[in-house]
Amino acid sequence: MPELPEVETLRRSLARRVVGARVIGVWTSGLPLRLQRPVPARALRRASLDRRIVAIRRVAKYLLVDTDAGDVIVIHLGMTGRVLAAAAATPRPPHTHVVWTLDDGRELRFVDPRRFGWITAARPGKEAELPELRVLGAEPLSLTVERLAALLARTRRAMKAFLMDQGNIAGLGNIYVSEALFLAGIHPAARADRLSAGAVARLRDAIVQVLRGAIANRGTTLRDYVDGAGRRGRNQFRLHVYGREELPCPRCGTPIRRVVDSGRSTFFCPACQKR
């Protein structure tokens, strides 16, 4: 579910709520998450028990929780993952898989019905060496036109696939790829290495604009996404093409089209977006 803007919104909401709190208990459900991998309960406990939370960071779609001993908890939300800071007295939602009890009467809860999420602990300063993080490409919010052009030049893939690949640019997902390609006027099937210089520049601007706008709107809540306080985003009311099959293109009125490749929907305007 969550792409970069949702994880960033979550990061900000959690930072205000749990930074400074001390972890006085760690509980895990015992159910495995992504790829049947068990939650590393011992490592999580060693990394966070009796430690203070000192910062919350984001890398692409990953949420990183820093502790005062330097250990880092690394969380990926998959499709339906949530991280909620809630009063310990409130009932834990169904599908709660990890709970950090805090010294201020609250709990930090990782909840994930589909269990496509992932969580681990890393030793101080070693989180960037995790295989999952090491393969990530450029941070899109600081992407330069030159860097984007270099990435595009080295592949012959379709633009949709290029932008979905976290090894190129890390943080876009199904929603924001459709949105960025629309804003840039680029067809999702266009070949990456055949964009004009003007199209590359438009794409960079479109990526930044789409992500910044979504963050300003506190993320897109289609169904599951909420921030650390359980609040929904409102960027779903600002989408141009995603989820808008058959509805008129906001620019030219042509009906938006939906195509499916590799099992994922892509939305675009057949008139505005050229190969």
Added chain:
DNA sequence: CCGGGCCTGCGG
């Protein structure tokens, strides 16, 4: 590159 799989839930 594609299809399938991992899971659960929801809406038509």
Added chain:
DNA sequence: CCGCAGGCCCGG
């Protein structure tokens, strides 16, 4: 009942 879902991995 079926199709679909914001992510990612794997095998062919």
